[in-house]
Amino acid sequence: MLDEAWSLSSSVALRPEPFGALAYHFGTRRLTFLKAPGLVEVVRGLGAAPDVRDALTTAGIDTAEWPTYVAALRRLADTDMIAPRTGGSA
């Protein structure tokens, strides 16, 4: 995943909350809570970053924590909260 380009799904909106953010998917009506402010920053930065690695670096995430973050991103991908960018940069 680290070398892939991802972004927030087009039907998902992020709402800032004191503990991080709440992500709402208008299609599946699923509500997910992003409890770590770092994760919120990574997710927000995905669309503008060439790949996940870059998004993690830009958000200042310690490399030791990357596996945790990638696992979290995968879970968000499973529910279509984030989606791979296909056909070049978005």
Place this chain on the structure above:
Amino acid sequence: MTELDVRPSTPARPATGSLVEQFEYGLDAPICLTWELTYACNLSCVHCLSSSGRRDPRELTTGQCEAVIDELQRMQVFYVNVGGGEPTVREDFWHLLDYAVAHQVGVKFSTNGIRLTPDRAAVLARTDYVDVQVSLDGATAEVNDHVRGAGSYATAIRALDNLAEAGFEDAKVSVVVTRHNVGQLDAFKRIADDHGATLRLTRLRPSGRGADVWDELHPTAAQQRELYDWLVGAGENVLTGDPFFHLAGYGESPMPGLNLCGAGRVVCLIDPIGDVYACPFAIHDTFLAGNLLRDGGFGQVWRTSELFADLRSPQTSGACTRCQFFDSCRGGCMAAKFFTGLPLDGPDPECVRGFGETALAADDRAATIASRRPADDHSHRTAPAVRRPVPVQIGTRPGPSAPPVSACSESPLAGFTRD
């Protein structure tokens, strides 16, 4: 508001902590907002939680409703549960529905079906982000109309027919489980299946006119067992919670529900005249946070109401503090305690450990219950006005072999434990 003054002054939100702990301190906007558009209703259901019937002359105008939707969009309230009264009797209902959807506020509305004509059904079938729940409290006209009024069964079935013919996908048939209809579950399921709809079973609460009939209508302990067995057999095809959105917490196992009273924290009600209450099941001055017309808008009320500030602190819990289930129950439902005359810092009337039963039996609650009658009752004056204290009687419960389900659960099995 004296009942709420048992809470300590609001402590600061911890920087970390579980989602439930974070929820205790409230969110920047509600995630479970109910908006009752009118108190007017063509029916007079005996268990109406908002004591609806007559239109309130102070009802919000179309322009005022649009302004509320604009604000919900700004606050990123992604969807709203619309009800009433019967929301579709408002002339501008379909306009407001379109307006909300166009402003990224999805709508789930509950209706008795009175205005769901074939034409309307066709329009709804083409609209995204709209969920329709048709209320039906009996699988036969006899059982349904006894609670919801003459002709209401035929109206609901006609609405479901129209939705199905228009190709509206996955409407909900919403059933409040009562002592009278618990034996009709298979028939309800057939009605839903025949209409390409999903059956949704919910819980009877002692709110509004529901307080008057709760004792006669809430399922007995034996019926809860029947319901439990039926649900186990029915599998995942029957909804017992909120079908509109699913909660998932990052960093912890999926949450079975809120596991705390969400009132004023994540749950809220806007009533037809713009009054903002902590919870749709708590229409009473004690839980009135303000009015969005008088107090600078919904967001202002949500953020600055003293009542909400008070509610957004860890629940104090009296007898519950030492309970092994406190983490998952947190003392249960504030509204249920309030309308059954129990102290708000004690156990729920349906406490799985039986403490509620003890409290209900020990106290002379009649005076408390009388003082907790809603001031505003919009019931039709011709409706059978049963006005007596809630004669709560709760069947003996099996021992607490399992923690209670979420306090906010709409599940008709909330509080039920299989031994």
